[in-house]
Amino acid sequence: MTDLHDLTRRLQKSNDSRIVLLVADGLGGLPLEPGGKTELETARTPHLDALAARGSLGLSIPVLPGITPGSGPGHLGLFGYDPLRYQIGRGVLEGLGIDFDLGPDDVAIRGNFCTLDESGNIADRRAGRISTEIARPLCEKLDQIEIPGVEVFVRCVKEYRLVVVFRAPDLGGEVDDTDPQRTGVPPLDPHPRDDASKRTAEVAAEFLRQARERLAEDAPANFLTMRGIAKRPAIPTCEEVYGLRSAAIAVYPMYRGLARLVGMDVLDAGQTLDDQCARLKAAWNDHDFFFMHFKYTDSTGEDGNFEKKVQKIEEVDAALPQITNLNPTVLIVTGDHSTPAKMRSHSWHPVPTLLAAENCRFDRVDAFGEAQCKTGSLGRFEAKYLMSLALAHAGRLEKFGA
């Protein structure tokens, strides 16, 4: 079975085009009432509307109809990687989320400090939700643990949450959680699900043995449980599958990490959209592809704040000229999923997508909204096809067959 990357590997060609993928996280929305407008339709977006007039619109399906993605599958799809084929474990995502540079030999684990009672049963699965200040020295203590043949890293995330990484060749990533998901029972031993992960389970058991000793006097955080034990999936790089020197300009670590996973260079993004646009301009000559990530359309949606999400979309619109002034060959504005303020959560609804390029089949519309996207020239497509559309519009794909 030929997959899309087999095709793009074979057909890719180089030119001096520039592609910008601007992801307004959780962009898609819902009207609050029948007959109403979505957040994007409500927002006053003169620049996006002008861009829509010289672009093609469509709706992207992040995974499959009805499936709501997390940030991981949402972004992998936009980067052209089938999110059902490349699944990212919880531990790996946590590692990415604190900017830990996970390599192919790493097993990443989400840890939770917990409280053990005198008989060794879990009394509190979150160690009384200790503060980050209390957790940090404990993480530093655990980071000192030594296991022969294995590099051990322990990093604080926030409050009772930490990341543990084991680095060694040939460690499998298929080990069950040790969190029993309830109190009054002891933590579980790490149990391997395949032969390749037996050594991982042994390493985890040894780590936990030493951790129990070192944390003995640190109640309420006198132990930890492990969840989402996972390896970074083997993912081909953007350079290999698309021939693109790619860069990520993202403020939040999780999105930098996802970009690093597919081989993008992660640039210093500053803190604001203006910082990001300045970075884009500065890096313009050094890369072919730029992924820019804007978080606040999602977080305002998660908060259920329709008005604030509208305002954040308008901020994206206001920054747009800084991007269009660079004359990208292809400029895409989309989201990794919908986050309707009405639902206060990610959702499955297809995501408004705008692709502007010289060789678009223009849509004769004067606005960028779900209604226009529904009947747009890009149609409704699985997000994983966005990159082949971008490459095509950038003139970076040869003809298939003679």
Add this chain to the structure above:
Amino acid sequence: MTDLHDLTRRLQKSNDSRIVLLVADGLGGLPLEPGGKTELETARTPHLDALAARGSLGLSIPVLPGITPGSGPGHLGLFGYDPLRYQIGRGVLEGLGIDFDLGPDDVAIRGNFCTLDESGNIADRRAGRISTEIARPLCEKLDQIEIPGVEVFVRCVKEYRLVVVFRAPDLGGEVDDTDPQRTGVPPLDPHPRDDASKRTAEVAAEFLRQARERLAEDAPANFLTMRGIAKRPAIPTCEEVYGLRSAAIAVYPMYRGLARLVGMDVLDAGQTLDDQCARLKAAWNDHDFFFMHFKYTDSTGEDGNFEKKVQKIEEVDAALPQITNLNPTVLIVTGDHSTPAKMRSHSWHPVPTLLAAENCRFDRVDAFGEAQCKTGSLGRFEAKYLMSLALAHAGRLEKFGA
């Protein structure tokens, strides 16, 4: 490769939502002339139109573009089962069509009474289309046949058509038809296509040997041929893949049988739409998902009676308040395929679909018709995705990935 059911198994969650799938069989249609209206567009449907205003519309593709489905694949698709993966043999469909409760050890066969001449060649492949009254005692006679180690069931269908079922462990379902499809030649012997079906072929041969003796004096129905020898495919239940306690409210046996195949509880449906609605109301607290089937939009289409099909659609519309009054979380109105009166047959045309729920991306339309569905928010989707959309709108799916 992860398929949709792998996802729904993993992501399913429980709540107290109610989903109603109302299937107006063969709902999709065609205008009689260019510029004209379809049956659905012609019908006066105030309740469906009001529902459309607070729902999302779309067009479902029963199997693949251009492929016209029978009732089996049409319904399996709506139930979320890939109709190309789960194929139902003719014998099994015939068994379902007479309410025979086929189990996993059963091989079902569609039989045709035929007439043999004195030299044993087929003189009439349908035994002069004998009446059901004549066929019934012959079927009862064949039902007495005994084969060691095998339970044998013979049931009358209609006129010259009957169903034969062999029940025993380890009977394969891969045996060729014995109907040579022409007269003047003898019936074929049952021929197995794989090793697992050798015993089935032997059982069939023994059955036919005894049948020939028992029917010797019953010309014109002095023998039978066998077609569509098949086992029930192994299909996971709705409860397993969706976490839904499901019920079918269908008047016709075939549709009850298809529902039973995917593990639905088959409720007494009475004879009319009003009976079905009353049953729905009575069963409301005992199930999460209700499949209601209305046959007459299809049969009037098959008759080529445009006006009558319009009238049947209006009957569905008139019954709709009995359903909406129950406040289902998700209400879907669609068909298993199109049956345009103009064609007097099933067709491949995508099927108008209306899904109404709180978290719809509303379509700002005031009618339910093919034209509105063409640009609706659900887009054009393979029917097998209808169930994931239903589950999503019912809040019954967790997020995929973190």
